[in-house]
Amino acid sequence: IDMSKGIEYADGVISSYLNYTKIKLSLAIIYIMDDNGAYEYTVREMKKIIESHGVKVDCFNYDTDTKPDIIVNKIKECNNSYTGIYIVNLRKSVYNIRYFRNMIDKNKCIDGLHDGTIADILFFNYDNYHDYFLPVDVFLTKKIIENMDNDKKLNLSRVSKILLIDDFKEVNISMKILGMELSRSAIPYMYYQYSATNTSLMDYLKEADIIVAGESAARHLNFDMIHSDYINSRDRVIIDLGAVREGYKTHGNLDLYSMKKGNITLAENGWTPVRFVESQDMYNIKLFSNCLINNLIKAYYKQYQDDDRGIL
Numbered sequence: 266i267d268m269s270k271g272i273e274y275a276d277g278v279i280s281s282y283l284n285y286t287k288i289k290l291s292l293a294i295i296y297i298m299d300d301n302g303a304y305e306y307t308v309r310e311m312k313k314i315i316e317s318h319g320v321k322v323d324c325f326n327y328d329t330d331t332k333p334d335i336i337v338n339k340i341k342e343c344n345n346s347y348t349g350i351y352i353v354n355l356r357k358s359v360y361n362i363r364y365f366r367n368m369i370d371k372n373k374c375i376d377g378l379h380d381g382t383i384a385d386i387l388f389f390n391y392d393n394y395h396d397y398f399l400p401v402d403v404f405l406t407k408k409i410i411e412n413m414d415n416d417k418k419l420n421l422s423r424v425s426k427i428l429l430i431d432d433f434k435e436v437n438i439s440m441k442i443l444g445m446e447l448s449r450s451a452i453p454y455m456y457y458q459y460s461a462t463n464t465s466l467m468d469y470l471k472e473a474d475i476i477v478a479g480e481s482a483a484r485h486l487n488f489d490m491i492h493s494d495y496i497n498s499r500d501r502v503i504i505d506l507g508a509v510r511e512g513y514k515t516h517g518n519l520d521l522y523s524m525k526k527g528n529i530t531l532a533e534n535g536w537t538p539v540r541f542v543e544s545q546d547m548y549n550i551k552l553f554s555n556c557l558i559n560n561l562i563k564a565y566y567k568q569y570q571d572d573d574r575g576i577l
Contacts, residue, residue, distance in 0.1 A: 272551045272552055272555070275551075275552065275555040276318075276551075276555065279318055279555060279558050279559075280318060282562070283318055283319055283320075288562070288565055289321075289348075290319075290320045290321070290348050290349070290558075290561050290562065290565055291320065291321040291322075291323075291346070291347045291348050291349070292315060292320055292321070292322045292323075292347060292348070292349045292350070292351060292375075292557070292561055293322075293323055293324075293325065293343040293346070293347040293349070293350045293351070294308060294311075294312065294322065294323070294324040294325070294350075294351050294352075294353060295325055295327070295336065295339070295340065295343075295350065295351070295352045295353070295365070296308050296324055296325065296326045296327070296353045296354075297327055297336075297352065297353065297354035297358060297360060297362065297365075298326055298327060298328045298329070299328070299329045299354065299358050299359050299360070300354075304353055307353075307550055308324060308353055310550050311550055311553065311554045311557070312324055314550070314551055314554040314555075315554050315557065315558060318558060320558065320561065323347075325339055325343075329359050333360060333361070333364075333365075336360070336365060337365065337368055340365060340368045340369055341368065343369075343373075344369065344370045344373060347373065348373065348561060348564055348565045348568065349373050349374075349375040349557075349560070349561040349564045349565075350369045350370075350373050350374060350375065351375055351376055351557060352365060352366055352369075352376065363380070366378055366379055366380075367379060367380050367381075372564055372567040372568050373564055373568070374398070375398060375401075375557060375560040375561050375563075375564050376398075376400060376401055376557075376560075377398040377399050377400035377401060377403070377404070377560065378400055378438065379398075382397070382398050383438060383442070385397065386399070386442055386445070387442075387445070397563075398560050398563060398564075399442065399446070400438070400439045400442060401553060401556045401557060401560065402439050402506055402553075403439050403442050403443045403446060404556050404559075404560075405549075405552055405553065405556050406443055406477060406504055406506065407443065407446050407447070407450075409504065410427065410447075410452070410475060411450070413425075413475075413502065425474035425475055426453070426454075426455060426472050426473050426474050426475070427447065427452065427453070427454035427455065427473065427474070427475045427477065428454070428455045428457060428469050428470065428472075428473035428475065428476050428477065429443060429444055429447075429454055429455070429456050429457065429477050429479070430457050430459050430466070430476065430477065430478045430479060430480050430518070431456065431457065431458050431459065431479060431480060432458065432459055432479070432480040432481045432482075433458040433459055433460040434460070434481070435481050437479050437480075439479065439506070440477075440479045440506075443477065444456055455469055455472070455473065457469050459480040459482060459485070466490070467490060470486075470490055470491065473501070474501055474502070475501070475502045475504070476491075476501065476502070476503045476504070477504045477506060478503065478504070478505055478506060478507055478517075478518035478519065479506040479507060479518070480507065480518060481507075481509055482507075482509065482518065483507065483509035483511050483516040483517075483518070484516050484517070484518070484519065484520040484521075484522075485507075485518050485519075485520070486503070486518050486519045486520060487520040487523040487524070488520070488523040488524050488526065489523070491503070491524070503519060505517040505518050505519045506518070507519070
């Protein structure tokens with residue numbers, strides 16, 4: 266998937282909208298640094314991208330020696346000073362991130378993972394379907410899938426078989442919500458909970474046209490699992506939502522080495538049988554940042570109740 270067109274379009278829409286409306290947005294990033302600085306580059310680039318649109322961004326960093334009360338007090342302070350708050354942390358944190366997130370004002374928690382927001386999504390309690398905070402990775406993945414028909418090189422449509430690979434042991438709320446969103450959009454999909462002892466995944470992979478991987482197994486999907494005799498007759502899309510920590514490195518769910526060894530080129534331009542969205546690619550950082558701004562605009566209008574429309 267050539268992500269550059271999506272970024273160019275999103276950047277243009279956001280800039281035009283903010284210039285036209287003249288609304289003033291401010292974002293507080295709470296960075297829980299229990300990742301040994303693994304996401305420091307991503308946070309820095311994300312801050313730079315969001316600021317380029319005229320949004321005020323402040324980043325507050327906390328290491329594992331910080332007492333939880335200090336972080337809670339900062340969140341309460343930010344509730345009074347910013348239009349949106351976003352927490353960056355490892356999936357497995359030394360802190361109770363859910364507790365921190367729920368200390369954020371519901372209408373300012375722009376990652377879509379506030380308990381109140383999730384409850385509204387699960388019970389379909391939307392004031393307006395398009396005006397709610399979806400988790401950012403769900404929003405981004407859903408938009409990628411919905412717009413695949415625009416790529417003439419990809420023969421993918423609503424008849425495509427979508428496979429969501431979740432984790433059997435750990436609850437990934439984003440994967441659950443993504444499945445619900447696909448159902449509500451009348452898009453069929455297959456749902457699989459990955460377990461190291463379950464070998465039936467191979468049967469699902471053979472049938473899938475679009476694979477969304479979000480399990481906790483680093484580099485789990487390899488060439489032998491993805492490749493099949495008829496792959497050259499059709500395109501397939503792999504969206505890697507994995508972010509698995511191993512030592513000082515973070516990996517996705519796709520084994521890049523085995524894919525290259527199997528002579529499958531993972532490229533964003535030109536024709537290739539398997540197309541891959543790199544989890545930590547700069548394109549994705551930009552798109553992720555634009556999705557955060559989209560939710561930040563929704564947060565602004567929810568607070569001032571002037572208009573609830575998103576822009577992307």
